[in-house]
Amino acid sequence: MPDDFAPTSKDKFTFGLWTVGNSGRDPFGMPTRPALDPVQIVDLLGEVGGVHGVNFHDNDLIPIDASKSEADTIKQDFSKALKRNKLQVCMATTNLFTDAVFRDGAFTSNDAEVRAYAVRKTMRAMDLGAEMGARIYVFWGGREGCETDGSKDPVLAESRFRKAMNFLCDYSIDRKYDFRFALEAKPNEPRGHMFFPTTASYLALIPTLKHPEMVGVNPEVAHEQMAGLNFSHAVAQALAAEKLFHIDLNDQEPGRYDQDYRFGSSNLKAAFFLVKLLEDHKYDGFKHFDAHAYRSSDRADVIEFARGCMRTYVILRQRARQWNADKQVRTLLRQINQDSKDLDALWGTFSKGHAETLLGMQFSREKMGGKALPYEALDQRTVEILMGID
Ligand code: XLS
Ligand code: MG
Ligand code: MG
Secondary structure (H helix, E strand, O other): OOOOOOOOHHHOEEEEHHHHOOOOOEOOEOOOOOOOOHHHHHHHHHHHOOOOEEEEEHHHHOOOOOOHHHHHHHHHHHHHHHHHOOOEEEEEEOOOOOOHHHOOOOOOOOOHHHHHHHHHHHHHHHHHHHHHOOOEEEEEOOOOEEOOHHHOOHHHHHHHHHHHHHHHHHHHHHOOOOOEEEEEOOOOOOOOEEOOOOHHHHHHHHHHOOOHHHEEEOOEHHHHHHOOOOHHHHHHHHHHOOOEOOEEEOEOOOOOOOOOEOOOOOOHHHHHHHHHHHHHOOOOOOEEEOOOOOOOOOHHHHHHHHHHHHHHHHHHHHHHHHHHHOHHHHHHHHHHOOOOHHHHHHHHOOOHHHHHHHHHOOOOHHHHHOOOOOHHHHHHHHHHHHOOOO
16 A cells, blocks of 8 residues: 655655664663664665655764774765665764863853864864765754853853854855855753754844855754744744754653654644644755654664654645645634735835824724634644544
8 A cells, every 4th residue: 555654855854863873872871772883874764765865963974083094984985875775965063062172162162272173173074064965054052151151251152153153154155065054043951051042043143144145044843842932933933034944853842851852742733833834835945853762762663763753744744735725724714814905005114194094093992802713613623633533
């Protein structure tokens, strides 16, 4: 029987080496799965099927202390594995958070030598990403932040971050890498206080950069949700600004630590409205599942996890189409949206005439306040569509 929900390469679903390669280590426990090298991870993704591409941090692929000849062998083996499994490298990023050198941040570290090293490490990681074919370059400010506000002037920290972005954009232009940068916010991990905690923080930074056209955002479901925020609204703001360059899909119980659950596994209705938003607005970029399997999973279950992420997206996309075409939903939406082009035009552009007309208008608060808004009915229909009721 054909599977209507099987993903294909056209869906542009991607996984990071660190996602399906996650070994189950957490702050309280040792790994529960054997470590996989990049080739084994790419082969696993090939076995999953329907995946478009793979993403990496510089040190997921090449260990931080590898020699040049070791790096060359790793790159050759990795390229062969990509070819064998028909996978592309779609996004690359820098690990600026694992090594102790970054304990006080990278571009915003208080140590000028660490700041210079962080910029240099990123340049080399960009060289690697470009060589492997990536055109999207993500910046998650892993340890950009502080524990005590006495330790850093946050205005100075922001200006240091801006200068690093400006330099790295110029580096990409100079090397003709054609990268688009995607900045990824996270509110409350791993530092006590994080700089740029939300997607909106980066959207406000971008227009102050030297090359704003090259820089957008990479919002992640779990990051906005762990702070109790509505992720779709952050994505909507990025879409409106034409800055949604990349997206990290996963799931998360609000208020908890970084859980990176399988997409759609915790907040199905929120996942549905996210997919609907991306599809309604024809988001055409990569959809990266920045998630990992439960710590209790073995290799076979990791494969189920990866298939589940994609399958849930494809099913929700089908449900979003169903919702848009649903008779009851359409009737409710017609009742809810009381449009008038003339009224909107009155305050759509300012003129003295428009202002005079508006000032002279009669409004009935009683009539407007009494109009029906059947949002309960709309939400119940949404939930029933999600539960598979036709
Ligand atoms: C961490 C981030 C990270 C970035 C890439 O929480 O999600 O994995 O996506 O460095
Ligand atoms: Mg994350
Ligand atoms: Mg992420």
